[in-house]
Amino acid sequence: MIGLCPVLAVSNNATNALGMSAAVAFVLICSNWVVAMIRKITPDEIRIPIFIIVISTFVTISDYVMQAFTPELHHALGVFVPLIVVNCIILGRAEAFAYRNPVLNSILDGVGMSLGFALALVSIGVIREALGAGSVFGITLFNPAVAATIMILPPGAFITIGILMAFLNKMENKVQ
Amino acid sequence: MGKILKLAFILAVFCIISAGSLAFIYMFTQPKIDLNRKIAYDLSVKEVLPQPGKAVSVSPRGYSGPINMIVGVDKSGKVVGIKILNQTETPGLGADVVKPKFLNQFIGKTGKDPIEPKKDIDTITGATISSRAVCKGVKEALEKAKGLPAGRQD
Numbered sequence: 317m318i319g320l321c322p323v324l325a326v327s328n329n330a331t332n333a334l335g336m337s338a339a340v341a342f343v344l345i346c347s348n349w350v351v352a353m354i355r356k357i358t359p360d361e362i363r364i365p366i367f368i369i370v371i372s373t374f375v376t377i378s379d380y381v382m383q384a385f386t387p388e389l390h391h392a393l394g395v396f397v398p399l400i401v402v403n404c405i406i407l408g409r410a411e412a413f414a415y416r417n418p419v420l421n422s423i424l425d426g427v428g429m430s431l432g433f434a435l436a437l438v439s440i441g442v443i444r445e446a447l448g449a450g451s452v453f454g455i456t457l458f459n460p461a462v463a464a465t466i467m468i469l470p471p472g473a474f475i476t477i478g479i480l481m482a483f484l485n486k487m488e489n490k491v492q
Numbered sequence: 493m494g495k496i497l498k499l500a501f502i503l504a505v506f507c508i509i510s511a512g513s514l515a516f517i518y519m520f521t522q523p524k525i526d527l528n529r530k531i532a533y534d535l536s537v538k539e540v541l542p543q544p545g546k547a548v549s550v551s552p553r554g555y556s557g558p559i560n561m562i563v564g565v566d567k568s569g570k571v572v573g574i575k576i577l578n579q580t581e582t583p584g585l586g587a588d589v590v591k592p593k594f595l596n597q598f599i600g601k602t603g604k605d606p607i608e609p610k611k612d613i614d615t616i617t618g619a620t621i622s623s624r625a626v627c628k629g630v631k632e633a634l635e636k637a638k639g640l641p642a643g644r645q646d
Contacts, residue, residue, distance in 0.1 A: 325583075357502075358502075359498075359499055359502060361499060362499050362502065362503055365503060366502075366503065366506050369503075369506050369507060369510050370506075370510070372510075373510040373513060373514060376514055376517075377513070377514065377517050380514075380517055380518060380521040380522075380525070381517070381521060383521065383525045383528070384520075384521035384522075384524035384525045384528065385524065387528045387532070395580070
């Protein structure tokens with residue numbers, strides 16, 4: 317949940333949400349892979365700085381690649397691309413999993429986490445864009461003039477997450 | 493002591509590998525990035541200069557960094573177009589200087605106008621410094637346009 321912090325600002329439409337999910341997936345999978353690869357030669361005392369070096373290298377790579385090949389997306393995500401470095405999902409998985417598990421498992425862990433993250437983020441993006449701008453992935457569903465603009469502004473992010481959380485909790489309780 | 497040196501050395505090795513990979517990627521992506529910037533810039537020039545005149549780019553210092561903007565000035569020294577290309581101001585406050593509601597105030601201004609907050613320009617609430625910076629930029633552009641040959645100027 318805490319990992320969703322910076323993404324509240326980029327989930328205002330489904331396309332940005334998907335773009336951000338792709339960037340996070342790239343960084344998460346690559347860092348998990350590298351951290352698992354170097355885990356035996358990484359001294360325990362300096363593991364956190366080394367994780368940060370690895371993660372920020374991959375974030376910078378994705379930043380450059382986005383700037384070069386998808387400038388509109390890069391412009392839309394803006395400052396939140398560099399902020400991927402401090403997304404605790406990535407540092408958390410490096411510390412809790414990749415540092416203590418073989419390469420293949422760590423890569424798969426990265427894939428799994430990324431899929432979950434993408435699912436959450438794109439769901440929020442679809443809901444916010446549909447209700448707030450009348451479109452999904454840029455395809456207009458209904459007249460934007462009657463859309464609830466608040467949904468594509470920050471409060472809309474919190475409202476959407478709150479309702480989704482309530483819904484998921486209800487589902488969980490039912491299963492138990 | 494030896495332990496600390498060893499740790500520092502390992503950290504340094506990681507940093508070097510990281511820097512090396514980034515330099516490598518940079519080599520590949522930078523030409524494309526520069527090309528994208530040029531294309532965007534050319535489009536902006538067309539936008540701010542619908543008629544013959546001069547397009548001047550200025551970068552006044554805003555609240556948290558330079559505000560790259562381009563001002564179209566017609567032959568009579570009047571602002572005919574203005575566009576903010578790049579800024580890192582606070583979203584929701586200073587960043588609102590890119591909005592037409594604010595920028596349109598500058599259309600029609602000449603070197604004779606004060607172009608000052610509180611005089612002929614309404615600043616954005618909570619974004620005094622950003623608004624002021626744009627005013628400074630427009631004034632600077634008008635100054636520059638005076639002494640330049642016709643066409644684009646950087």
